[in-house]
Amino acid sequence: MTADRWLRGPLRSPLGRRLLAAFLFVALSSVAVLTTAALVGTAQGLTSAQQNDRREAAARAAEAVATAYQQADGWAGADLNAASAIAGAAGARLVVQDDDGRMVGPGRGMGPGMGGMLTAANATMVDAPIVVGGQTVGSVRLAFTTPAATGRAVAWSWVLGAAAVALLTALAAAGYVTRRLTRPLQAITGAARRFAAGEPEARAGLAGPGELGELAAAFDTMADDMVRADQDRRRLAADVAHELRTPLAALQAGLEELRDGLREPDTERLAALHDQTLRLGRVVQDLADLSAAESAALSLHRTDTDLAEIARTVLSTHQARLDAAGLHSGTDLAVALPVYADPDRLHQAVANLLANAARYCRPGDRVTISGHRSGDLVVLEIADTGPGIPADELPHVFQRLWRGAEARSVAGSGIGLAIVRELVTAHGGTVSAAAPTGGGTTITIRLPLAGADR
Template sequence: MTRWRPGITGKLFFAILGTCILVLVLMHWAVRLSFERGFIDYIKHGNEQRLALLSDALAEQYARQGDWHFLRHNDKYIFRLLRSFDREPETNLDMPPHGWRTQFWVTDRRNARLVGPPGPIPTDGMRREIVVAGQNVGWVIASPVERLTRSTDINFDKQQRRTSWLIVGLSILLAAGATFPLARGLLRPVKKLVEGTHRLAAGDFSTRVAAPGKDELGRLAQDFNQLASTLEKNQQMRRDFMADISHELRTPLAVLRGELEAIQDGVRSFTPETLASLQMEVGTLSKLVDDLHQLSLSDEGALAYQKAPLDMVALLEVAAGAFRERFRSRQLAIELALPEHVTLFGDSDRLSQLFNNLLENSLRYTDAGGKLLISGETRANAFILTFADSAPGVSDEQLARLFERFYRAEGSRNRASGGSGLGLAICQNIVEAHGGCLSAAHSHSGGVSIRVALPLNPELQRNV
């Protein structure tokens, strides 16, 4: 048999209801305790007044009679005195109701009973001596007030207890009626988040939940929607990535297969030109696989970075010098406009890879007769490098997507140039690993301008 366990709504309901019950019970006992103690003090004060009046009245009568013969076994006399105290408004007595009066005894000076209820005279009751001509002639004794409030014969006390518990019971029912919808209302956004999480875990990344407000639950809903949006975007990127990889691999493999089948069938002979074509396709595959490997390492942060103080200008001049001959063969020029020295804290190998990728990008996608201008300046504690090439350029829409993986703009900057579409994505990871940022814009010469911003180390900076 499955054991029933309350959900979060039931737990919250029982928690709030239990708190309400605890508060009500504590309030009930506090009120009862306050009532009993306060009422005991009230009765005690009234009894003290009655004792004083009885003592004075009996002393006056004793002075007239000369002894206690008038009072012995005369309980009615005490009763008439007490009635007379209640009837005389000039006494201005603040006494409890008749039903709360205590019992009184009158004894002589040797504590012999004169009047009073049968049974032993209480030793813990209030006493008031009767004084005549400066001498004690007797005592007036009242029963303890605490004994009166604990008596089961007091109907008023019973009624108050029943009324108090009835109020507690009704309050608990009212609290239960108010707590359940309150618990459901508070947890309604949580349930929506739970349902949305289940759909998200099932693979439905289009799931969104309504933000109930600007409180913690509202911010949680906003974070949930942002997470779902990111997962949806990543899923689409993964699908596009897999499609692009399969497409990029299929093209050189198809060429290789066609060439090999043609040689095998005797359609083409195995000549140096055929070998060069095969080697070119293998080179394309090797470049694509190497770029994919580099990109995966940079995404995971697994690329080794051994940072040290280095001269950025010298590093950039070495990279540009290595590409100068290739640029000249394509009828392209490289111009440098750099400060004499700029020292940064970075990894020389990775920064060289960054510069090589940017130079390779301009070499592939710039028309013959153009140029590449590499300029640099220090600004706001950062070193700003700009790689601005000449025509052809790209549209604004294409410019915004240059750093997407496998993206290549249509037109002159296309797949025919031999790039894998991963170079700029690798560059972006390298720049971000150095705490900088990479961006693209239109260049003044009609091409594309790649801007690299790297933070300077204030202690190592040497600008001349």
């Protein structure tokens, strides 16, 4: 992959361009500062080292001249070849002057001012005194003609080469990081646009680094939830329409018969039509109860109460209905079941369970309410010996409008158990259904023991 294609992805988005520009600005600034510091430091170090070397060369040359002066007992006949060799090795020209400023070397017969003529073209000169017997008898001047920029040029080439490598590395890192940051965002943006355009299967489907990966996963989860919620809404609308269609059709047919004079408005016919209106009313009331139960967490009036006492009260209230259905009832509530809950909401939940038992059980069946404590929970069980629920339907019994395979032969809207689940969940509890081996159905409610959830 070429650099142009590699960077094309990040450069395609405004955020990618901004991130890449920011990374490059930081990289360029860092490289520029470090390069400048390296060059300045190198130049100063080379200059300082070179000056030290030149001063040492001048000092050695002055010592050699002093030795020659002592051996010749003066400037006349002094051998300056050793000093000239030291100056030549250092890349400089040697000029020796006596204490009066007259040039006495490297040649003889040079008067004052000749040294200046020899060294005027040289920008760098280093002087050192000639000391013999504790007295200064002259001076040595080294005129350096060798360019001092050789070492500096080498340093510049290395520093600039390193800066170029660092810049390319920074460019590659900036492009990689920018690509890693913008790619998940582009995927999420594209998926969001497709989802908004009516493509429910659109997902980001990308595992990005850190928080970006979590964002992509959260978007996919949100899209799944929205699709599921839309499906539930459509299914609910279809189920409600199905529940309302039968009594409305019966009402319409009966009223048309009365309007056209095909039937007399006798008591029997009016009672049948009245039953259909009651059925409509029950469906509408069940929907209202479900809506209220789903928002129960916002309207719970909690207090310390006894779930066992609530169950006994509900059973007493529904005893006539259970008797009318030909059912036997009883309780096994030997211990108190203290909970911190809304008594009215729990009364409604238990009442719905008993109403379900009266609706689905056969004459002669038995309904038993029992309870006990289990650690930090209180457990209430409503068990019956009715026809039971098929195992494949147990996971669905608490769904809205679920009535199972016997829906056509049994009256009801299929909302009662859904209301129970919402009410129990609002209290921080759970509800489950089981079909014992011996037959019947057992609904189990588990709620936090009073004090355990506070």
